[in-house]
Amino acid sequence: xxTNRVARMCAFTPSNSKKKTVWIWTENxxxxxxxxxxxxxxxxxxSNRQDLALDWSFEQFQISEEQADKVVVNLLDWQVIPAExxxxxxxxxxxxxxxxxxxxxxxxxxxxxxxHGLGGVVMxxxxxxxxxxxKGYFDRRRxxxxxxxxxxxxxxxxxxxxxxxxxxxxxxxxxxPGEGLLVGSFAxxxxxxxxxxxxxxxxxxxxxxxxxxxxxxxxxxxxxxxSYLSELKSGKEVIVVDQRGMQRTAIVGRVKVEARPxxxxxxxxxxxxxSYSILLQNAETVGLVSPLHGEGHQRTTIPVTSLKVGxxxxxxxxxxxxxxxxxxxxFIVEK
Numbered sequence: 159x160x161t162n163r164v165a166r167m168c169a170f171t172p173s174n175s176k177k178k179t180v181w182i183w184t185e186n187x188x189x190x191x192x193x194x195x196x197x198x199x200x201x202x203x204x205s206n207r208q209d210l211a212l213d214w215s216f217e218q219f220q221i222s223e224e225q226a227d228k229v230v231v232n233l234l235d236w237q238v239i240p241a242e243x244x245x246x247x248x249x250x251x252x253x254x255x256x257x258x259x260x261x262x263x264x265x266x267x268x269x270x271x272x273x274h275g276l277g278g279v280v281m282x283x284x285x286x287x288x289x290x291x292x293k294g295y296f297d298r299r300r301x302x303x304x305x306x307x308x309x310x311x312x313x314x315x316x317x318x319x320x321x322x323x324x325x326x327x328x329x330x331x332x333x334x335p336g337e338g339l340l341v342g343s344f345a346x347x348x349x350x351x352x353x354x355x356x357x358x359x360x361x362x363x364x365x366x367x368x369x370x371x372x373x374x375x376x377x378x379x380x381x382x383x384x385s386y387l388s389e390l391k392s393g394k395e396v397i398v399v400d401q402r403g404m405q406r407t408a409i410v411g412r413v414k415v416e417a418r419p420x421x422x423x424x425x426x427x428x429x430x431x432x433s434y435s436i437l438l439q440n441a442e443t444v445g446l447v448s449p450l451h452g453e454g455h456q457r458t459t460i461p462v463t464s465l466k467v468g469x470x471x472x473x474x475x476x477x478x479x480x481x482x483x484x485x486x487x488x489f490i491v492e493k
Contacts, residue, residue: 179278192289232258241271262291298380306403311473315424325387326414332365336401336458340378347434350447350472352459446471
């Protein structure tokens with residue numbers, strides 16, 4: 159960075175970004191304030207603006223000339239391939255490589271190169287919006303590899319209904335047995351719908367697909383939000399969950415909406431008297447994930463065509479009131 163100086167404030171780093179380093183390169187005090195409020199507390203100042211470094215040092219910053227374990231690169235032309243080369247070259251070392259980024263999109267390229275990504279980014283921006291977008295990116299990934307608290311529910315009612323427009327969600331990742339999407343008619347209780355990764359005698363497996371339900375149904379997406387299945391499209395993201403509640407983010411590659419016969423499934427949880435429901439295509443390849451029971455071989459899914467009253471499935475229970483997919487506290491009745 160030449161004669162640029164680094165100022166570092168004594169502050170905590172939020173857990174969602176602890177694995178990645180974020181430095182801010184700016185002359186805009188609003189950007190600095192927004193960054194500090196979001197836990198990013200290391201700033202780069204050009205040598206001709208030492209007044210900024212001194213000014214902010216009065217705000218409990220510490221001036222640091224030494225960042226020997228950090229390497230900053232500025233990729234002016236190509237970005238993806240050089241970033242991948244750098245990740246490979248520095249893998250297993252103690253050096254953290256940061257790439258200069260001007261937008262959240264550029265930062266994402268660097269942070270995800272070769273799956274592991276660079277050690278961090280230097281956001282060279284003068285716009286508060288770029289800081290907010292980067293924080294949103296980290297927020298959407300803060301729950302990846304963390305456990306959701308799934309609840310065992312008992313099937314109470316099954317009814318063949320009629321035709322409806324159902325949604326197949328094809329993601330850009332392969333799913334394993336026990337994995338699927340959280341879907342439901344009501345936000346307060348979402349069923350874990352299994353992927354089509356299992357082999358059968360009649361159709362090849364589709365480990366990238368979840369036959370998720372009708373267009374009206376909710377599905378869990380990153381950032382603690384839900385979306386209507388009808389709103390999903392190529393490039394959007396969903397949360398894939400397994401039997402244990404482990405979650406990961408996946409990109410939607412394609413969505414297919416077709417008219418198919420539907421079946422209504424209702425379930426209850428022993429600890430409350432609420433009824434939870436989902437509509438699904440009435441087909442052997444569509445199933446709900448069942449709870450784990452001890453060790454050894456586990457049943458992962460129950461096809462809706464074989465589902466019986468008394469069977470156990472997995473639900474995610476949460477607040478029912480939503481506004482544009484965000485949970486809010488208000489009185490609501492859904493049935």
